[in-house]
Amino acid sequence: MAKRSRDEYECRDKKTALQKESIEAALLICATQFGYETLKEEQKRAVVSFVEGNDVFVTLPTGFGKSFCYFCLPLLFDILYNKTSWSVALVVSPLNALMSDQVQLLKSKGISAVICGYGDKEENKSLVSGGTFQIVFTPPEILFDKEWTEVFRSSSLHDRLVAFIVDEAHCVKKWGKDFRKDYSKLGGLRGLLPSGVHFMALTATASNFTRNEVIRSLGMTKPVMIIRSPDKPNLYYSVMEKTESIEDTFKPVIEELRKLRHNTKKTIIFCRTYQDCCDLYLTFRSSLGVEFTNPIGAPDYSIFRMVEMFTAVNTPSLKQSILASFSNPRGHMRIVIATVAFGMGIDCAGVRRIIHWGAPSDVDCYIQETGRAGRDGDRAFADLYYSKRDIGVTFMEDCMKNYCTNRSMCRRESLFQSFQSYSPLQKPIGCLCCDLCAIVCECSFCKF
């Protein structure tokens, strides 16, 4: 691969020479490569601001096309600077499942990408350090792993590096303090990366508080903020306290499966623990008996089951087959029971309902998880079951506690009140909004 000229380095450092029009024209070429006919205003602003030499903080809802904001960067820099050797973006991401989906997607669009991991062969490392891949994904831990230090410091990688991306950036706040401490060290990398390499942080949801924490921790300087309210007006929120047995609580869903079979609302049930997943799964299995598979009495293979578990214990091939069956509009699988960590890997169209069996501890996560439903804009449901024990834990955010226990304020308003971008004016009316608004709804349907 040809070595870059001095001019190219200088271009990366001073991007002032670029005209907005030429960036937009180049961006259109990238959009076409990714199969977009047009780009949304927010996508354009995020990319243009970044290329103009700013740190950028992107908060766009799930399914909006957020990833394109960085998927396009290496290609875009190549076009803009007429590169002879391609540009590289380094992407920090929390989960292997997410990264492998993205690598596959990128490859299908003709962009080379790789995931750095523990125990990778030397050969892979030297390919990464040589700048062979346009997009290099890594969990934060690998960036600070001794075996990888040399790779991420290599000058041929640095020469090509045009962007440092932190995807799912709310993890910086959520996990930086304890669970995955390396998240809190990312800001320190600024000193080690070439000076013209800016940061882009992306997340589907971040309250003002989370956003400020992430910006501070990553050492972002005056980032351009691209924010769209994560509120989805097509989502109906409801909250119930767990008072009955699992069987009683899920009776309506079990009945729905019995009656509607493969027309049952496509549902993800998020559990807090693996044990909860098992309990729920076994409840569905024993309650449904021969009706557990579709058509009734079909053999007990994953592809015929209407309910499946999606957890760390599944083999990769079973995970793939669950995702494929769940994504298929005519698939038999209607309900996937997942631990929260694994549920993040389920990003299928057509999900109509999210059930939380146990309250998540923070609002950002809750909004993000419920955002998996109704991506097509059609009506969808977010049901949460909590116990007094769930909300008694010390790390539970007050805002989430209030969301569960409040009996008067609209769920949507209590959920989004700490989001700058939220506007109550766009709220759906009464019975389309939430269980509490429905009680006082005066629409003709509710009144008579």
Ligand SMILES: [Zn+2]
């Ligand atoms: Zn409401």
Ligand SMILES: [Zn+2]
């Ligand atoms: Zn109504």
